[in-house]
Amino acid sequence: DAGITQSPRHKVTETGTPVTLRCHQTENHRYMYWYRQDPGHGLRLIHYSYGVKDTDKGEVSDGYSVSRSKTEDFLLTLESATSSQTSVYFCAIRKNKDNEQFFGPGTRLTVL
Amino acid sequence: GIQVEQSPPDLILQEGANSTLRCNFSDSVNNLQWFHQNPWGQLINLFYIPSGTKQNGRLSATTVATERYSLLYISSSQTTDSGVYFCADGSGNTGKLIFGQGTTLQVKP
Numbered sequence: 001d002a003g004i005t006q007s008p009r010h011k012v013t014e015t016g017t018p019v020t021l022r023c024h025q026t027e028n029h030r031y032m033y034w035y036r037q038d039p040g041h042g043l044r045l046i047h048y049s050y051g052v053k054d055t056d057k058g059e060v061s062d063g064y065s066v067s068r069s070k071t072e073d074f075l076l077t078l079e080s081a082t083s084s085q086t087s088v089y090f091c092a093i094r095k096n097k098d099n100e101q102f103f104g105p106g107t108r109l110t111v112l
Numbered sequence: 113g114i115q116v117e118q119s120p121p122d123l124i125l126q127e128g129a130n131s132t133l134r135c136n137f138s139d140s141v142n143n144l145q146w147f148h149q150n151p152w153g154q155l156i157n158l159f160y161i162p163s164g165t166k167q168n169g170r171l172s173a174t175t176v177a178t179e180r181y182s183l184l185y186i187s188s189s190q191t192t193d194s195g196v197y198f199c200a201d202g203s204g205n206t207g208k209l210i211f212g213q214g215t216t217l218q219v220k221p
Contacts, residue, residue: 031207042198042211050206058208090155092209098162099143099207103155 004104019078023091031094032074036087114139118212133184135199141177143202
């Protein structure tokens with residue numbers, strides 16, 4: 001158990017609505033990541049954080065923003081959800097200097 | 113950026129059989145990991161193996177960094193081994209993981 005929780009675990013929303021997904025860790029690791037998983041694409045990095053208020057973009061960041069005001073929480077926001085953002089979203093933490101990453105249980109998001 | 117290719121894409125085994133999954137990289141290997149995604153969607157860490165060989169029960173992995181590939185061996189497969197196996201490598205100081213497309217394994221009783 002890597003001490004990572006994600007909420008909500010499932011969400012159905014409508015196109016154009018804002019959505020915020022939360023990742024919470026209990027071990028005060030510095031690095032946190034958001035990935036999305038889609039059929040045919042594997043997992044792809046959306047955004048990551050290397051400390052409180054320190055974030056950067058990944059390879060599929062368009063349409064997403066993130067915030068990290070506390071070490072333990074990393075929020076992913078879809079300002080105006082679109083059907084192309086229907087996906088499973090995983091949060092990960094980097095536990096040690098060797099870059100071994102551990103993943104949360106995932107959030108399944110459906111945008112109608 | 114680095115490209116990660118996994119083979120085979122799909123594999124069907126009878127319970128008790130052995131298998132080898134392969135991961136090829138287009139660039140040098142830095143922080144290679146193997147994961148198992150079970151049928152419930154959970155990503156489980158199997159190995160952190162930037163080089164060398166590791167074993168954990170019926171599973172073992174070998175990474176040959178100089179030749180840019182890694183192998184995952186599953187011996188005496190069980191139905192609970194079914195799912196998708198991913199390899200991924202972390203790049204640079206940020207540690208962003210680049211994933212392969214996965215190998216879908218089905219173990220039949």
